[in-house]
Amino acid sequence: MVVHVRLAEPEAGTPVAEVAAVAADGAGGTGGSAPVSTASSQPASFPLVGFAVSRAVGNAVVRNGVRRRLRALVRDRLDLLPAGSRVVVRALPASAAVRFSVLADELDRALGQALRAARRPAQSPA
RNA sequence: CGAGCCGGCCGGGCGGUCGCGACGGGUCCCUCCGGGGCCCCGCCGAGGAAAGUCCGGACUCCACAGGGCAGGGCGGUGGGCAACACCCACCCGGGGCGACCCGCGGGAAAGUGCCACAGAAAACAGACCGCCGGAGCUUCGAGCGCCGGUAAGGGUGAAACGGUGGUGUAAGAGACCACCAGCGUUCGGGGUGACCCGAGCGGCUCGGCAAACCCCGCCCGGAGCAAGGCCAGACAGGAAGCGCACAGCGUCAGCUGGGGAGGGCGGCCCGCCCGAGCUUCCGGGUAGGCCGCACGAGGCCGCCGGCAACGGCGGUCCUAGAUGGAUGGCCGCCCCCGUCGCUCCGGCGGCGGGACAGAAUCCGGCUUACAGGCCGGCUCGUCCA
Numbered sequence: 161m162v163v164h165v166r167l168a169e170p171e172a173g174t175p176v177a178e179v180a181a182v183a184a185d186g187a188g189g190t191g192g193s194a195p196v197s198t199a200s201s202q203p204a205s206f207p208l209v210g211f212a213v214s215r216a217v218g219n220a221v222v223r224n225g226v227r228r229r230l231r232a233l234v235r236d237r238l239d240l241l242p243a244g245s246r247v248v249v250r251a252l253p254a255s256a257a258v259r260f261s262v263l264a265d266e267l268d269r270a271l272g273q274a275l276r277a278a279r280r281p282a283q284s285p286a
Numbered sequence: 287c288g289a290g291c292c293g294g295c296c297g298g299g300c301g302g303u304c305g306c307g308a309c310g311g312g313u314c315c316c317u318c319c320g321g322g323g324c325c326c327c328g329c330c331g332a333g334g335a336a337a338g339u340c341c342g343g344a345c346u347c348c349a350c351a352g353g354g355c356a357g358g359g360c361g362g363u364g365g366g367c368a369a370c371a372c373c374c375a376c377c378c379g380g381g382g383c384g385a386c387c388c389g390c391g392g393g394a395a396a397g398u399g400c401c402a403c404a405g406a407a408a409a410c411a412g413a414c415c416g417c418c419g420g421a422g423c424u425u426c427g428a429g430c431g432c433c434g435g436u437a438a439g440g441g442u443g444a445a446a447c448g449g450u451g452g453u454g455u456a457a458g459a460g461a462c463c464a465c466c467a468g469c470g471u472u473c474g475g476g477g478u479g480a481c482c483c484g485a486g487c488g489g490c491u492c493g494g495c496a497a498a499c500c501c502c503g504c505c506c507g508g509a510g511c512a513a514g515g516c517c518a519g520a521c522a523g524g525a526a527g528c529g530c531a532c533a534g535c536g537u538c539a540g541c542u543g544g545g546g547a548g549g550g551c552g553g554c555c556c557g558c559c560c561g562a563g564c565u566u567c568c569g570g571g572u573a574g575g576c577c578g579c580a581c582g583a584g585g586c587c588g589c590c591g592g593c594a595a596c597g598g599c600g601g602u603c604c605u606a607g608a609u610g611g612a613u614g615g616c617c618g619c620c621c622c623c624g625u626c627g628c629u630c631c632g633g634c635g636g637c638g639g640g641a642c643a644g645a646a647u648c649c650g651g652c653u654u655a656c657a658g659g660c661c662g663g664c665u666c667g668u669c670c671a
Contacts, residue, residue, distance in 0.1 A: 210610070220337090221643055228614045232305070236615095260615065 207241035209234050212250040222256045229260055233267050240271065245278075247271075 211230055213223045230249055241247060255263065 208610085219643075224644060225614080228306090228612095232614050235305075 207238060208246045209238075209241075210246075210248045212248060213255075214251075216253045217251055218253075218256045226251050226255045229263060230255075230267070233264055237267070237271065240275070247274075 209231075211227050213227050213230075215223070217223050217226055230251060234247075234249065249267070258266070
């Protein structure tokens with residue numbers, strides 16, 4: 161899992177463009193089966209979270225299940241996200257077979273990494 | 287009891303708890319009075335295939351002078367249906383002792399084309415072996431080559447120009463005869479019909495593939511809910527090319543005629559119609575809301591008609607509507623299956639597993655995927671009465 165986070169960014173585009181932009185530019189963190197990216201902020205006082213589950217993960221039933229489990233997990237962690245930040249959670253194929261508790265651990269790890277990376281001053285990526 | 291055939295149905299259940307979406311109601315707050323937000327209560331919330339998107343429709347917009355040529359689909363008969371490539375019944379052909387199953391079921395004596403391999407020969411047939419006759423040569427039994435006859439026998443093949451018996455003959459041959467099969471045809475009978483049954487006559491027999499082209503009959507406008515409609519909001523234009531800007535009348539609005547880039551008749555051509563704008567490039571703006579959108583060829587129950595598909599009448603029910611795309615997480619009990627351990631052989635306990643698969647405008651079908659299970663009808667065999 162990979163998580164992308166973006167903390168301060170001037171303008172929002174379409175939802176689809178937004179997800180693509182955050183995943184491309186946001187600070188990342190990985191946790192096993194799902195990366196997380198964060199980017200950020202907007203006049204909005206709430207965080208925005210998007211999910212990317214590709215067809216490599218499985219058929220429609222499997223993809224729906226993965227996205228719903230990830231959404232349930234992220235919903236419980238909304239307090240951790242700075243207001244106005246934007247997050248993309250990208251599920252890797254292994255997510256489909258992982259138990260819910262393991263998925264939670266991986267999300268915590270990836271989200272933590274991504275948030276730390278995003279809070280560092282925007283320097284050249286080491 | 288054992289084998290087997292056909293049809294229908296289900297496709298985890300109950301409960302708790304934290305969440306998500308729709309609808310109804312309520313408190314409070316905001317409001318540009320249309321509504322919106324928060325919380326609480328009630329209630330509903332994926333499938334038999336929601337799938338593949340292969341057919342048929344509903345619905346929406348566009349088109350709807352005419353003619354011609356293309357193109358696509360279907361194909362026994364009768365019925366069902368809104369319609370179909372679907373369903374039912376029947377017919378024909380093939381398979382099975384049988385229940386039943388199978389057939390992409392028009393035309394091959396309109397035409398063209400193709401028929402691999404094997405085989406001598408594969409479609410106006412064809413002599414490889416064999417059989418028979420003739421004259422000749424040779425070591426007389428017999429053999430050898432030559433000329434001719436022959437499709438009865440061998441062998442090849444998915445298929446070899448009817449089968450059996452006889453007459454006949456040098457050997458043979460529908461050459462001729464009888465019966466049978468098949469083809470054509472006449473009459474009688476049955477059926478709405480495909481077709482079936484019976485009797486007679488004819489010439490003696492004429493292969494297969496149309497899912498090869500083709501011919502015949504019937505049907506078919508195009509696009510699709512990102513259809514289509516309404517509302518709100520934003521913006522900035524520029525360049526090039528083609529075309530109009532003609533004539534007459536006029537009360538100066540227009541009318542008539544000609545010309546006219548481009549457009550429409552959604553495959554093309556003729557033809558017809560519209561016509562003052564059209565095309566390309568650069569630059570700029572938007573990524574919202576509402577309707578369509580869930581009461582329908584609708585589900586269930588009963589009665590009636592029909593062999594059935596289905597139809598008629600009556601009663602009853604309202605049952606998902608997301609759009610940044612709602613159904614998720616955890617726990618307990620029960621039900622199946624596998625495995626391991628213990629066993630007082632009754633069981634008990636631990637662990638693991640329970641398929642295929644997710645609505646997107648809606649119906650009717652087809653096809654494909656699928657753990658496990660339930661119900662009904664029927665056939666054959668064996669045993670007992």
